[in-house]
Amino acid sequence: MPKPVIDYKKCKMSMTCIDVCPMDVFEKEKDKVVVKHPEKCIGCRACEVQCPHGAIKIEE
Numbered sequence: 001m002p003k004p005v006i007d008y009k010k011c012k013m014s015m016t017c018i019d020v021c022p023m024d025v026f027e028k029e030k031d032k033v034v035v036k037h038p039e040k041c042i043g044c045r046a047c048e049v050q051c052p053h054g055a056i057k058i059e060e
């Protein structure tokens with residue numbers, strides 16, 4: 001099961017992951033982005049590749 005993990009030391013809140021994820025895994029919650037629905041992740045890696053700050057890793 002692919003599991004998206006956000007590195008909050010790198011996240012600059014660009015919201016890119018929210019925009020590019022086809023499965024709506026991420027949501028903005030108060031002042032940060034959270035992995036709201038990890039069970040929906042299909043492992044496409046769009047978030048990992050497109051995050052401008054390299055803040056997301058997909059763990060297998």
Ligand code: SF4
Pocket residue numbers: 002004020021022023024025026040041042043044045046047048058
């Ligand atoms: S790997 Fe794909 S489906 Fe999974 S969280 Fe990232 S963009 Fe969404």
